[in-house]
Structures are given as structure tokens and as C-alpha cells.
Amino acid sequence: MGLIAGVAANAAPSLALAIPLAADTPTTITINDVTVTEPVSGQSLASFTISASPNITQTVNVDYATSDGTAIAGSDYVAVSSKNPIQLSTSKQSAVVSVTIKSDTKAEGSETFFLNLFNAKKATIATKSQGVGTINDPLPTLSIGDRTVT
16 A cells, blocks of 8 residues: 555555345245145135245236146146236235136046246246145045845
């Protein structure tokens, strides 16, 4: 460090302090898993909750679509996909996507399908990018009673 005549030098090291701001934390979109019982007749709903956290400071968007596991679209559930992306904001930090579950006469046990999240805008999708929909179809039981033949 050079000195100029008549000017004192300050040799103290400078100190920089970084303070993370809440706005620096990226918004993450998550989805839950759902378990429903297959209806005996008619239809029921499997409702997935899509949430954004921690700090939404602007509107974020995400697309979604179902895909088959052991449950098959058309016979076990009604496929859905986003014609318009889900929008989450400071005033609406979660949304529900409902998938129609169909009844059938097959004894199948439990089956699964998925609701996949993709194409997020102004946010990131959590590591778990799909919700698992489990349709419980209790297997029928067989019982035999005593009979008397005469």
C-alpha cells in the first residue's frame, strides 16, 4: 500500500457480510399422494393438492397430466391434463386437481396411477414430481355356510 505525503493509511481489512433474503429462496412446487376406495357403483374423486412454498412473491405456473401405473385410464380412472397451467400466487398458494375414479366389477386389489408435474414457470418442481394415486379395491370374500340335505 503506497502512502501519499500528509494522508494517513487505514490498513484495517474490509469485512463483507452476506445476508440471505427470503426472496432469494426459490419457490418450490410440491404434490401429495392420494388413496381412495374404488366406488361400488358410479364414480368418486381422487384429489391431489399442488402447493408452492416457501415464499411466493410472484405468480408461478405448472402443468400436469396423469399417467398409468397398474390402473388404466379409461377403465379405472379418467385421464386429465392441463389445458391451462395451474397458477399459484401469494393469495393462492395451493390448488386441487381432482381425478375421477370409475367403478368396475373386477376384483383387482389395489391399483396405482400418477399425476405428473412438469413445465414449471418462475418456480422449481420438487424432487418428487409426481403424486401417486392409489385406488383400493377390496377383494371380495367368499363364505360358505352350513347346509343340510334331506
